[in-house]
Amino acid sequence: MHKETEIKLRASRETLAALREHPLLKKRNKSGWERSELLNQYYDTPNRDLAQARVALRVRRDGDLFIQTLKSRGRSVAGLSERNEWEWNLPKARLDIKLLGDDCWPESLADLDKKTLKPLFTTDFVRERAEIAWGRGKAKVVVEAALDLGQVLADGKQEEICELELELRQGEPEALLELAAELAASLPLMPCDISKAERGYRLFDPDSYAVSLPAAELNGLMALDDAFAALAWQLLGSSQRLAEQYRFNGHWKLLEDWLRQLVDLRALLSSLGQAAPRSSSHALRESLDALLADWRPRLLAGHDDESVRQAAPGLFAEELAGTRWGVFSLNASNWLLGRQWTAGRNERGTRQGAAPLGKWLPRQLGDEAKALPLARYELQPEDLAEQLPRLERLLVWLRLGRGVLELAETDRLFGELSKLVDLANRPRDEDGVLDEREQQARTVGTLRAWKTLNR
Numbered sequence: 504m505h506k507e508t509e510i511k512l513r514a515s516r517e518t519l520a521a522l523r524e525h526p527l528l529k530k531r532n533k534s535g536w537e538r539s540e541l542l543n544q545y546y547d548t549p550n551r552d553l554a555q556a557r558v559a560l561r562v563r564r565d566g567d568l569f570i571q572t573l574k575s576r577g578r579s580v581a582g583l584s585e586r587n588e589w590e591w592n593l594p595k596a597r598l599d600i601k602l603l604g605d606d607c608w609p610e611s612l613a614d615l616d617k618k619t620l621k622p623l624f625t626t627d628f629v630r631e632r633a634e635i636a637w638g639r640g641k642a643k644v645v646v647e648a649a650l651d652l653g654q655v656l657a658d659g660k661q662e663e664i665c666e667l668e669l670e671l672r673q674g675e676p677e678a679l680l681e682l683a684a685e686l687a688a689s690l691p692l693m694p695c696d697i698s699k700a701e702r703g704y705r706l707f708d709p710d711s712y713a714v715s716l717p718a719a720e721l722n723g724l725m726a727l728d729d730a731f732a733a734l735a736w737q738l739l740g741s742s743q744r745l746a747e748q749y750r751f752n753g754h755w756k757l758l759e760d761w762l763r764q765l766v767d768l769r770a771l772l773s774s775l776g777q778a779a780p781r782s783s784s785h786a787l788r789e790s791l792d793a794l795l796a797d798w799r800p801r802l803l804a805g806h807d808d809e810s811v812r813q814a815a816p817g818l819f820a821e822e823l824a825g826t827r828w829g830v831f832s833l834n835a836s837n838w839l840l841g842r843q844w845t846a847g848r849n850e851r852g853t854r855q856g857a858a859p860l861g862k863w864l865p866r867q868l869g870d871e872a873k874a875l876p877l878a879r880y881e882l883q884p885e886d887l888a889e890q891l892p893r894l895e896r897l898l899v900w901l902r903l904g905r906g907v908l909e910l911a912e913t914d915r916l917f918g919e920l921s922k923l924v925d926l927a928n929r930p931r932d933e934d935g936v937l938d939e940r941e942q943q944a945r946t947v948g949t950l951r952a953w954k955t956l957n958r
Contacts, residue, residue: 507574507588509670510683512829513693513747516665519650521690523631528648528686534634536650541565543626545700546598548619554711556611559700560620562598569593573607574700624703628653628664634672635682644674646682655699657706664699667692680837687829694832695747696740705751714748714757715741723861723907727778730860731771732839734903738768739835750823753816755805762802765794767902768835770895774867777852779844787838790831803928861907864900865956868908871897872956877948884940887927894924916952923947 514522522528523536542564547553553560559574575587589607593599600617631650636643649668654661667686671679686692697705697712705712719733742764749757769791772784781788801818805811822828838844845856855863871893880887901917910916926940947953 507586507670508676508679509668510679511695511697512667512669512683512687513695513823514665514667515691515824516652518690518692519652519665519667522648522650522667522686525686525690527682528633528635531635531637532633533636536631536633538629538631539565540629541627541653543699544596545623545626545703546620547623548615549621551704551707551711552612552615553620554700554704556609558609558612559698560598560603561626561700562593562596564596569596571599571602573603574698575607575609624655624657624706626653626655626664626699626703636673639674639678639681642674644678644682645672646670646674646679647672655702655706657703660706662702662706664702666695677837677840680833680840684830684833684837687826687833689826691824691826692829693746693750693823694743694829694836696743697747709752712744712748712751714744714760716744719903721860721904721907723859725860726857727775727860727863728842728845728856730904731775731779731844732842734771735768735839737903738764738771739832739839742768743832746819746823746828749816749819755812755815758815758819759802762795762798765791766799766895767899769795770892770899773892774871774896774900775844776855777848778856780846780848780852783844783846783848784838787831787835790827790834794827794831860904864904864907865910868897868900869956869958872953877944877953880944881941881948884937884944885931887923887940887944888931891924891927894920894927898924910952910955912950912952916947916950919943919947919950 543561544563546560546562557575559572561572563570563572569592571591571593573589591599591602598620600620603617628651633648635646635648638644647668647670649670651664651666651668653664655664669679669683683692683694701712716737719730719737721730721733742761745757745761745764748754749761769788772779772788772791801811801815805815845853848856875890875893875897880890898917898920901913901920905913905917923940923943926936926943929936931937931940
């Protein structure tokens with residue numbers, strides 16, 4: 504068994520061709536590009552038990568070699584994945600269930616009859632691979648770069664495979680992200696942790712691809728730095744999976760959810776005060792603001808305009824054909840991996856970052872609530888939009904962190920504040936919206952939870 508650390512980047516045929524000649528890869532290429540054809544048969548039960556356990560089982564033909572591979576449930580965040588992998592050489596292209604022993608077989612599948620495993624779909628592609636190596640400080644980094652072009656065939660349907668895989672062989676994961684970001688700065692590369700196996704299952708069932716990651720596990724004793732990292736990773740990773748699924752099927756709700764992850768991430772970044780000095784997040788906030796400036800108005804317009812919703816997939820394809828989304832995603836991943844928000848902060852910021860979440864969060868929400876004069880917006884509802892950043896900071900923590908709050912009627916507060924944010928986003932000249940803003944501001948102000956935060 505070995506642990507696989509890699510990042511997958513969706514590309515176009517033109518981008519794959521450009522990568523072969525990219526100056527950065529040419530300079531660090533120690534082996535030249537080696538071409539091979541890989542024919543892969545994936546196996547599962549009729550009930551898709553392996554897929555439900557997040558296990559992939561395949562037999563690959565690579566020239567004269569036959570290789571059986573089992574990949575188990577791993578950790579995948581924001582495009583960077585780590586998984587356990589077992590491989591066995593076979594005499595012929597036939598699954599050998601005797602190799603799937605207790606040392607590798609997941610405990611959750613212990614009662615599965617392995618004789619029910621059958622061929623399910625294929626992923627056949629041409630791979631061009633090269634060993635990329637360079638020095639990073641005093642350490643050596645070795646990465647296998649693979650350019651994959653082919654197709655997934657499942658249930659009479661097919662999807663093109665066109666991607667760059669970077670697998671870390673030696674060095675730190677940060678080096679993998681740095682290389683990917685440098686390549687994405689000049690070529691459209693979309694970080695995407697959908698595996699070739701997941702693509703096969705998705706052709707059987709488009710909803711089988713999970714677009715959101717498990718919720719971050721928070722508790723009141725964990726440090727603010729740790730809570731922020733967990734939430735930010737979850738938001739960034741979910742945004743990438745939503746982008747991939749929206750690219751695949753164009754469902755409007757996915758685009759709305761994608762934007763929500765970015766709005767929440769932006770609000771989260773601006774809520775940390777001295778624990779995350781503005782200088783440490785300046786570039787990241789600029790990138791997020793540029794995305795939101797383009798996409799927020801489109802989503803708002805699309806609520807009531809079918810033509811906007813119909814045009815959105817084409818505009819999103821244009822977004823992915825550029826470099827902005829890939830560069831933001833990769834730089835954000837590297838920023839989080841290196842905990843770069845802690846750079847340059849003062850002693851007070853360090854203490855704040857180490858503060859228990861259960862103590863910091865009520866104070867933070869209280870400060871935000873006290874700075875939001877709801878009574879004013881009952882009289883001047885036309886100005887409510889100026890409070891959107893503050894409202895979104897309140898919402899992101901109520902949405903993702905309210906489980907650690909000892910606050911009565913927190914769910915109701917979250918719901919009513921969400922309505923107020925929706926009204927703040929609607930044009931103020933829309934019929935009846937000012938009256939609705941006035942009433943909703945009054946409703947929030949009467950809530951017991953809101954009064955508690957304002958003490």
